[in-house]
Amino acid sequence: MTPRVEIDLRKIRHNAATLKKWCEEKGIQMTAVVKGVGGDVQIARALVDSGITSLADTKVERIAKLKSAQIPATYMLIRTPALSEVSQVVQHVDVSAQSEIDVVRAISAEAVKQNKTHAIIVMVEMGDLREGVMPKDVPAFIEQILQLPNIQVVGIGANFACFGGIIPTEQKMRELSSLAKYIQKEYSLLLRYVSGGNSANYYWLKQTKDVGAINHLRFGEAIFLGRETIRGAAIPNLYQDAFCLVAEVIEVKTKPSVPYGVQSRNAFGETPTFQERGMMKRAIVGIGRQDVHVNGLTPLAPVEIIGSSSDHIIVDATHTDIQVGDHIRFAVDYGAMISLMTSPYVQKTYVQTDEKNGRFPTKTSA
Numbered sequence: 001m002t003p004r005v006e007i008d009l010r011k012i013r014h015n016a017a018t019l020k021k022w023c024e025e026k027g028i029q030m031t032a033v034v035k036g037v038g039g040d041v042q043i044a045r046a047l048v049d050s051g052i053t054s055l056a057d058t059k060v061e062r063i064a065k066l067k068s069a070q071i072p073a074t075y076m077l078i079r080t081p082a083l084s085e086v087s088q089v090v091q092h093v094d095v096s097a098q099s100e101i102d103v104v105r106a107i108s109a110e111a112v113k114q115n116k117t118h119a120i121i122v123m124v125e126m127g128d129l130r131e132g133v134m135p136k137d138v139p140a141f142i143e144q145i146l147q148l149p150n151i152q153v154v155g156i157g158a159n160f161a162c163f164g165g166i167i168p169t170e171q172k173m174r175e176l177s178s179l180a181k182y183i184q185k186e187y188s189l190l191l192r193y194v195s196g197g198n199s200a201n202y203y204w205l206k207q208t209k210d211v212g213a214i215n216h217l218r219f220g221e222a223i224f225l226g227r228e229t230i231r232g233a234a235i236p237n238l239y240q241d242a243f244c245l246v247a248e249v250i251e252v253k254t255k256p257s258v259p260y261g262v263q264s265r266n267a268f269g270e271t272p273t274f275q276e277r278g279m280m281k282r283a284i285v286g287i288g289r290q291d292v293h294v295n296g297l298t299p300l301a302p303v304e305i306i307g308s309s310s311d312h313i314i315v316d317a318t319h320t321d322i323q324v325g326d327h328i329r330f331a332v333d334y335g336a337m338i339s340l341m342t343s344p345y346v347q348k349t350y351v352q353t354d355e356k357n358g359r360f361p362t363k364t365s366a
């Protein structure tokens, strides 16, 4: 069946276990963030098999799904929840990230109702300007929470390089660390999670001489695609090719290189321009923008992506003898992986290369 994503579980296990080891060498616990793979059950199981004990997602539904699949882990909700979600959050989530007192109050009330204690991590704004309480307001925020029944503050956390592109530098980590130390002391709290960030923290993790109070990181892309996210660089000793899109050629024809007739906008409101290259061999691949973030694809065959619409990718196939029915393989970036893993129209297949064939650094081949 095409289109399909081939997922190499051995490579994912290797990446997860390697990152976990690097974290442990510095006294840091690691949570695997599975939002990028749509909370895939098989992948979650592979992660747990590789020694991961904590899984995080941004959607409660996916946490509920993984729990009902009986994948044993501590489940963390890392997108601060909406007020309308609190009952599901208390029901399914072990630890949730929080930044709004009204939501925490609602969680507390719901936890009383469900006769549970709910653990929370207070998100701190450190400059990336997405979620989080401003650092100066964190003590007051925590004081308010400590008044609430059935809520336990188990950590503070920060996020970097997601919205504003702000790098988790040694300086930022020291700031978060001293805030954590202050809170632990002032409120006699044991912060099991002082969560310093995500795959953008890779360089900090490898280079820091002193992690301070930071004892936790949340990794998604580094596990699945073996990349840090500041420069998009490959992380040495990890695989970059655990995911691969396989799509099928549905038309091959020699056609002009520039559209002809009276031109207006395309289906996406764009007015694309094309280079005149005379007649060219063009192929259509049977997947498009409703199922994949096309800009994140790199063909592993000597074709070049010319453009795409909702269900088609058009490639220059001049330098191939590609025929209808052939498969073209594509490497994926994070955006492409997320879209493919979320689309119900893309089949997921699990492959396990053996050590010999899948040695890194991996070469791309047609």
Ligand SMILES: *Cc1c(COP(=O)(O)O)cnc(C)c1O
Residues within 6 Å of the ligand: 033, 035, 036, 058, 078, 079, 159, 197, 198, 199, 200, 218, 219, 220, 221, 222, 229
């Ligand atoms: C997505 C996300 C992560 C994981 O980010 P990666 O760059 O994939 O490692 C960690 N924390 C939060 C809050 C996130 O939203």
